[in-house]
Each structure stands twice: as C-alpha cells, then as structure tokens.
Amino acid sequence: MARAGLTPERLTRAGAELADEVGFDKVTVAALARQFGVKDASLYSHLKNSQDLRTRIALLALEELADRVSAALAGRAGKDALEAFANAYRDYAREHPGRYDAARLRLDPATAAAGAGPRHSQMSRAVLRGYDLAEPDQTHAVRLLGSVFHGYISLESAGGFDHSRPGSQESWSRVLDALDALLRNWPAP
Structure with missing residues (x-):
C-alpha cells in the first residue's frame, strides 16, 4: 500500500527542493525516501527509478523557467526583451x-x-524578432544566446568571477550590451 499523501507530483516538487539544497546530481529515489522517512520501495509505486525522478524534476524546472521568462518578456522588444530574457534565466x-x-x-x-x-525556443525567437534576423541566422543567434547565458551563469555559479574586478554584475551588463550590438549588426554570411 502506498504511503498516504505521496504522489508523483509531491515527490517531484520535493525532489526539486532537494536539488536546490544539495545539488541535482545528488537527487536519487533513496535520498528522497530518506527525506520522507520511508523505505525506497515505498516510492516505486509513484516513480520508476531515479532517472524518472530526475526527468520529472527537469520538466518541472523547464516549466517554471518558461513561465518566468514568459512573464518577463511580456510587452518587451529589442534590447529590453533581451535583458528581461537573460535576467529571468x-x-x-x-x-x-x-x-x-x-x-x-x-x-x-x-x-x-x-x-x-x-x-524556450519560441521565446528565444520572439526576442530575436526585434533584431530582424532571417533563417538560418536566427537559429545561429538562438544558439549564441543559449551558449552565452548558460556559460556565464555556470561560471558565475561556480565562483569563477568572485576574485576579480570588475564585479560580475558589471560584466553581465556589458555582455548584454555587446550581444545587443551584435544582434543589431549581425554579420553577413
């Protein structure tokens, strides 16, 4: 019999909270079972395995992030949209x-x-509509934005900018200025 109150949704949310506390790489069915004070087997009526849990957390995070970015982009265009998009991520x-x-x-x-x-892809392309890029350049630009945002965020979260000046926020602002300038002046093939 499944423990009362445990559902795939509740376990996914608890797994997402655990990921924020200890790191996504440490989220397993066993870790989640310990959090609820139950045996691992109790969770297998709700989850297939740790990969199923990790996939559910990923889908939840993508949904939350898409909602946040969508709200940030509402009514914005051009550089204002680019900054809102980047800052939401x-x-x-x-x-x-x-x-x-x-x-x-x-x-x-x-x-x-x-x-x-x-x-996420549609929102990236919505930001780029303010820059009048046609295909295949629009796809190249989507990949550029993703690379810059995720790369910067990864380096920043790992402490890569903690020991130098100027501060990370100043660099972030300059990176967004540079991206805006590049997108307005996209090079011809």
Missing part, C-alpha cells in the same frame, strides 16, 4: 541552482518535445 539559476541544473538535463526527443523546451 540568471535570477532563476540564483534562486534555484539545483532546478536550473535539472533544466539542462538531456531528455529524449519525445519527452523534450512534450515539455516546455519548445516554449
């Missing part, structure tokens, strides 16, 4: 480091397509 990563790592979990194509991943 950075703020989410700071507030939810484990979930942010989960959002980068490699998903199989069907799972990725059924989750919020396509929304």
Whole structure:
C-alpha cells in the first residue's frame, strides 16, 4: 500500500527542493525516501527509478523557467526583451541552482518535445524578432544566446568571477550590451 499523501507530483516538487539544497546530481529515489522517512520501495509505486525522478524534476524546472521568462518578456522588444530574457534565466539559476541544473538535463526527443523546451525556443525567437534576423541566422543567434547565458551563469555559479574586478554584475551588463550590438549588426554570411 502506498504511503498516504505521496504522489508523483509531491515527490517531484520535493525532489526539486532537494536539488536546490544539495545539488541535482545528488537527487536519487533513496535520498528522497530518506527525506520522507520511508523505505525506497515505498516510492516505486509513484516513480520508476531515479532517472524518472530526475526527468520529472527537469520538466518541472523547464516549466517554471518558461513561465518566468514568459512573464518577463511580456510587452518587451529589442534590447529590453533581451535583458528581461537573460535576467529571468540568471535570477532563476540564483534562486534555484539545483532546478536550473535539472533544466539542462538531456531528455529524449519525445519527452523534450512534450515539455516546455519548445516554449524556450519560441521565446528565444520572439526576442530575436526585434533584431530582424532571417533563417538560418536566427537559429545561429538562438544558439549564441543559449551558449552565452548558460556559460556565464555556470561560471558565475561556480565562483569563477568572485576574485576579480570588475564585479560580475558589471560584466553581465556589458555582455548584454555587446550581444545587443551584435544582434543589431549581425554579420553577413
């Protein structure tokens, strides 16, 4: 008999909170069972295995992040949209480091397509509409934005900018200025 109150949704949310506390790489069914004070087997009526739990957390994080970015982008265009988009990702990563790592979990194509991943792509392209880029340059620009944002956020969260000046916020602002200038003056093929 399943323990009262345990559902896949509750376990996913608890797993996401655990990821923020101890790191996404340390989230397992066993760790989650310890948190609820139950045996691992009690969770297998709700979850297939640790990979299923990790995938559920990734999908939750992608959904939360898409909602946050969507709200930040509302009514914005051009550089204002670019900054809102970038800051929404950075703020989410700071507030939810484990979930942010989960959002980068490699998903199989069907799972990725059924989750919020396509929304992220659509929002990236919405930001780029303010820069009038045609294909294939728009796809190149989507990849550039993702690389810069995720790379910067990863280095910052690992403490890579803690011991030098100028401060990280000043560099972040300058990076966004540089991206805006590049997108407005995208090089011809």
